[in-house]
Amino acid sequence: MTASLERLVVIGCDAAGMSAASQARRRRPAADLRIVAFEKGQHVSYSACGIPYLVAGDVSTPDDLVARTPEEFRKLDIDLRLGCEVVGISLPSRSVTVRSGERTYDEPFDQLVIATGGVPARPDVPGADADGIHGVQTLEDGIRLLSFLEDRAPKRAVVVGAGYIGLEMAEAMIRRGLEVTLIDAADQPMRTLDPDMAGLVANALRDLGVDLRLSCRLSGFSSDAGRVTAVRTDAGTLSADVVILGLGTKPNSALAADAGIAVGASGGIVVDRRQRTSAEGVWAAGDCVEVHHLISQRPTAIALGTHANKQGRAAGINIGGGYATFPGVVGTAVSKICSHEVARTGLTTAEALGAGFEVFSAVTESTTRAGYFPGALPITTKLIAERTTGRLLGAQIVGQEGAAKRIDALAVALWHGMTVEEMTGLDLSYAPPFAPVWDPVLIAARKTAEQLARLRP
Amino acid sequence: MTASLERLVVIGCDAAGMSAASQARRRRPAADLRIVAFEKGQHVSYSACGIPYLVAGDVSTPDDLVARTPEEFRKLDIDLRLGCEVVGISLPSRSVTVRSGERTYDEPFDQLVIATGGVPARPDVPGADADGIHGVQTLEDGIRLLSFLEDRAPKRAVVVGAGYIGLEMAEAMIRRGLEVTLIDAADQPMRTLDPDMAGLVANALRDLGVDLRLSCRLSGFSSDAGRVTAVRTDAGTLSADVVILGLGTKPNSALAADAGIAVGASGGIVVDRRQRTSAEGVWAAGDCVEVHHLISQRPTAIALGTHANKQGRAAGINIGGGYATFPGVVGTAVSKICSHEVARTGLTTAEALGAGFEVFSAVTESTTRAGYFPGALPITTKLIAERTTGRLLGAQIVGQEGAAKRIDALAVALWHGMTVEEMTGLDLSYAPPFAPVWDPVLIAARKTAEQLARLRP
Numbered sequence: 001m002t003a004s005l006e007r008l009v010v011i012g013c014d015a016a017g018m019s020a021a022s023q024a025r026r027r028r029p030a031a032d033l034r035i036v037a038f039e040k041g042q043h044v045s046y047s048a049c050g051i052p053y054l055v056a057g058d059v060s061t062p063d064d065l066v067a068r069t070p071e072e073f074r075k076l077d078i079d080l081r082l083g084c085e086v087v088g089i090s091l092p093s094r095s096v097t098v099r100s101g102e103r104t105y106d107e108p109f110d111q112l113v114i115a116t117g118g119v120p121a122r123p124d125v126p127g128a129d130a131d132g133i134h135g136v137q138t139l140e141d142g143i144r145l146l147s148f149l150e151d152r153a154p155k156r157a158v159v160v161g162a163g164y165i166g167l168e169m170a171e172a173m174i175r176r177g178l179e180v181t182l183i184d185a186a187d188q189p190m191r192t193l194d195p196d197m198a199g200l201v202a203n204a205l206r207d208l209g210v211d212l213r214l215s216c217r218l219s220g221f222s223s224d225a226g227r228v229t230a231v232r233t234d235a236g237t238l239s240a241d242v243v244i245l246g247l248g249t250k251p252n253s254a255l256a257a258d259a260g261i262a263v264g265a266s267g268g269i270v271v272d273r274r275q276r277t278s279a280e281g282v283w284a285a286g287d288c289v290e291v292h293h294l295i296s297q298r299p300t301a302i303a304l305g306t307h308a309n310k311q312g313r314a315a316g317i318n319i320g321g322g323y324a325t326f327p328g329v330v331g332t333a334v335s336k337i338c339s340h341e342v343a344r345t346g347l348t349t350a351e352a353l354g355a356g357f358e359v360f361s362a363v364t365e366s367t368t369r370a371g372y373f374p375g376a377l378p379i380t381t382k383l384i385a386e387r388t389t390g391r392l393l394g395a396q397i398v399g400q401e402g403a404a405k406r407i408d409a410l411a412v413a414l415w416h417g418m419t420v421e422e423m424t425g426l427d428l429s430y431a432p433p434f435a436p437v438w439d440p441v442l443i444a445a446r447k448t449a450e451q452l453a454r455l456r457p
Numbered sequence: 458m459t460a461s462l463e464r465l466v467v468i469g470c471d472a473a474g475m476s477a478a479s480q481a482r483r484r485r486p487a488a489d490l491r492i493v494a495f496e497k498g499q500h501v502s503y504s505a506c507g508i509p510y511l512v513a514g515d516v517s518t519p520d521d522l523v524a525r526t527p528e529e530f531r532k533l534d535i536d537l538r539l540g541c542e543v544v545g546i547s548l549p550s551r552s553v554t555v556r557s558g559e560r561t562y563d564e565p566f567d568q569l570v571i572a573t574g575g576v577p578a579r580p581d582v583p584g585a586d587a588d589g590i591h592g593v594q595t596l597e598d599g600i601r602l603l604s605f606l607e608d609r610a611p612k613r614a615v616v617v618g619a620g621y622i623g624l625e626m627a628e629a630m631i632r633r634g635l636e637v638t639l640i641d642a643a644d645q646p647m648r649t650l651d652p653d654m655a656g657l658v659a660n661a662l663r664d665l666g667v668d669l670r671l672s673c674r675l676s677g678f679s680s681d682a683g684r685v686t687a688v689r690t691d692a693g694t695l696s697a698d699v700v701i702l703g704l705g706t707k708p709n710s711a712l713a714a715d716a717g718i719a720v721g722a723s724g725g726i727v728v729d730r731r732q733r734t735s736a737e738g739v740w741a742a743g744d745c746v747e748v749h750h751l752i753s754q755r756p757t758a759i760a761l762g763t764h765a766n767k768q769g770r771a772a773g774i775n776i777g778g779g780y781a782t783f784p785g786v787v788g789t790a791v792s793k794i795c796s797h798e799v800a801r802t803g804l805t806t807a808e809a810l811g812a813g814f815e816v817f818s819a820v821t822e823s824t825t826r827a828g829y830f831p832g833a834l835p836i837t838t839k840l841i842a843e844r845t846t847g848r849l850l851g852a853q854i855v856g857q858e859g860a861a862k863r864i865d866a867l868a869v870a871l872w873h874g875m876t877v878e879e880m881t882g883l884d885l886s887y888a889p890p891f892a893p894v895w896d897p898v899l900i901a902a903r904k905t906a907e908q909l910a911r912l913r914p
Contacts, residue, residue: 015894047827047829047894049827049887049888049889049894050827050829050830050889053829053830053889053890058831059829059830064829065829164888305887305894306885306887306894306895306896306899310881310882325882326882327879327882328882328884329884330884331884332884332885332886332887333886333888334886334887334891334892335888336888336890336891343886345886370504370506370507372504372507372510372516372521372522373507373510373515373516374515402862404891405859405862405863405886405891405892406862408863408865408866408886408896408898409865409866409869411866411883411884411885411886412869412870412873412883412885413869415883415884416873424767425767425783425784425785426868426869427751427786427789427868427872428763428789428868428869429790429791429800429802429862429864429868430506430761430763430791431506431791431792431793432504432506432510433510433793434791434793434861435791435862437472437504437506437763438763438766439763439865441865442763
């Protein structure tokens with residue numbers, strides 16, 4: 001038996017890696033499959049998406065973000081090795097090279113899961129290594145920032161990048177009482193939205209007291225005695241006691257590429273629907289892979305915990321001898337900044353045009369509950385449809401409490417290629433505390449369909 | 458021109474009737490279509506679903522429930538006649554007979570819309586005409602109840618019927634500070650849920666201080682000087698200063714049936730997907746019709762404002778020379794009682810068995826937000842699937858704030874005949890303030906799919 005014991009190595013012990021390991025173990029006991037998992041940091045299986053809320057104070061300790069501890073995985077007979085960085089993959093010898101402190105060693109595998117996550121984009125400008133400049137990708141990053149905020153009590157924060165992380169960190173800084181400047185090189189926040197919908201987000205940010213600087217390009221950092229004092233931009237210098245980098249991430253695929261495993265134009269590792277890479281017995285999952293976008297029909301890289309979990313699970317089931325797939329994405333995302341909610345799915349107008357669609361869009365105003373019901377709050381919904389067929393291509397929502405999660409019904413409609421006209425018939429739930437008699441989703445579908453019909457000869 | 462002027466008569470001026478009238482008018486000006494609309498009451502186009510919230514005090518005046526006033530419709534050249542009851546339809550003479558006070562007259566039509574709504578079920582027991590026994594179907598009912606509550610300050614309410622209206626009225630009475638007893642002849646509240654999910658609702662009601670009496674059959678009312686003093690049941694007498702009847706409604710189709718228009722076994726007027734009845738030029742919409750259930754493939758009667766609006770709109774567009782359909786329903790509904798939310802879509806287990814499906818179901822516990830996020834509240838989701846194919850047949854949710862509206866994503870999945878396995882791949886929105894990394898909908902799909910897979914040989 002021992003001679004035939006298969007060896008699974010997992011690189012990266014966050015959502016994707018540990019989902020894969022757990023699922024493989026559920027199907028194959030330790031007598032059948034040996035599992036070794038390497039993590040370069042000290043934390044495993046935590047919610048990176050929760051870091052802004054840890055920093056804001058919504059979550060009281062870093063431990064709260066940990067879904068499962070190393071001990072829990074070890075109880076499953078998963079040989080979890082913390083502080084161990086995999087620095088090379090050799091396909092010919094079917095082994096990985098591991099660095100642990102001073103020591104370097106090779107670990108053989110039969111099956112390999114690459115779950116190396118994302119690499120945060122770091123600005124290539126002078127002074128970026130000054131004290132007080134923080135990324136917020138890993139739990140270590142979050143803990144470091146939290147200590148900095150508690151120990152140094154900075155007053156002025158500059159957040160670089162107005163995407164999801166940038167907005168969430170701007171909220172965290174506001175709620176901690178700091179003055180916040182948010183800069184972005186683009187002329188809108190949230191490039192994942194159309195400019196008009198992003199304009200609503202910009203207004204919301206300004207209403208919250210954020211000094212939002214758009215079309216503002218970072219050129220460097222000033223520091224005093226090694227500590228950051230200002231952010232330099234092409235539109236002037238902004239003084240800062242703390243800087244947060246929210247420039248997004250790229251797939252961390254270098255290790256795979258170096259081993260000769262196929263990496264796509266998106267920068268993500270190429271996988272099939274079962275999460276198999278181009279190399280036999282090598283799987284990949286999470287932020288390091290590229291996914292199939294069901295609307296653009298193109299590969300894309302999207303760093304999102306929910307995808308990482310699903311992909312890791314699929315990989316693990318397949319390694320365990322089952323059958324599971326990750327069918328692709330429609331590009332759904334949601335975020336909030338204080339009481340403002342933002343959501344999107346599918347393609348933006350620009351993305352749809354880029355994918356070759358002729359598009360039509362309409363923006364609709366409604367309320368989250370019946371207009372007469374207490375707590376009815378504004379919701380703006382934009383639908384993007386193919387002009388000739390009326391097929392839904394994308395949707396965006398900006399609103400207040402109760403607005404954003406409506407994106408899910410739109411995401412499922414999009415998944416099935418519904419036209420906006422067909423969507424007007426959908427049987428969505430109605431009662432005054434939950435929706436107007438025409439749910440905002442239905443009103444948006446109806447208005448878009450009506451406007452589209454008027455364009456037809 | 459005047460000789461050829463077409464005459465549209467609308468019977469009933471609530472959601473369905475006035476949607477039809479407005480849509481017909483949008484497409485055909487007064488020079489082309491004369492519209493006369495009859496309403497036996499004094500209020501038009503109001504939200505009947507809002508009445509419990511008017512009574513509870515969430516909505517400050519009855520006017521707030523009115524979507525559009527008679528004056529607004531008259532400005533659209535709709536000849537709206539209040540206090541006018543249509544008492545007969547003659548298809549041979551193409552006219553309706555109208556009673557207005559002492560006067561009775563005939564009004565001719567070319568096209569007719571029947572939007573007579575529902576008839577509240579009234580218990581056929583002695584004493585039901587006592588003062589203090591209130592229905593809550595019409596705005597007049599709601600205003601009358603509100604006056605009663607304000608003038609007489611009753612202390613003990615008995616609500617008869619533990620369906621949607623009964624629950625909403627129980628909440629209203631609790632929030633007004635009354636002692637509330639809720640009785641139902643069935644052994645569970647909310648017959649639209651499976652017994653186990655209804656059990657969660659029963660627990661919630663009892664936690665709220667409602668004296669819930671199940672399997673308790675109404676036998677009559679006691680009164681003193683014409684005023685109700687108690688509710689008599691087969692399980693004893695319950696003293697009451699006010700009684701609210703929440704026994705549901707039946708389609709108000711007698712007028713149509715008397716005219717020889719086809720009425721189905723559900724009691725609702727039979728219509729096609731364009732809302733045409735069996736009689737040429739006669740349309741029907743709203744609570745008085747039966748609808749096609751897309752999952753059971755059977756006609757059913759469902760009284761719901763959102764369907765009435767859609768059907769009325771479709772009828773009006775078709776009368777106006779356009780093309781619009783009401784494709785049917787999947788049986789989605791949502792309600793709340795204080796902080797507890799309840800939602801369902803599709804078929805219950807009993808309904809699915811009744812429709813001939815072999816079923817499998819699973820119940821899943823989760824939270825509305827990431828478990829570590831403040832305000833993460835419990836949500837219980839039950840999915841009912843076809844045993845052999847895994848196709849979703851129905852879903853039920855009981856939970857707290859943020860739980861119920863998740864039914865919409867399930868309703869759209871159901872609409873498209875997805876299997877629970879396919880649903881595990883859905884790209885639903887994720888961020889810690891909005892969902893755990895696996896949304897409760899996805900967890901429910903995953904657990905149901907996993908359990909179903911284990912049953913297979």
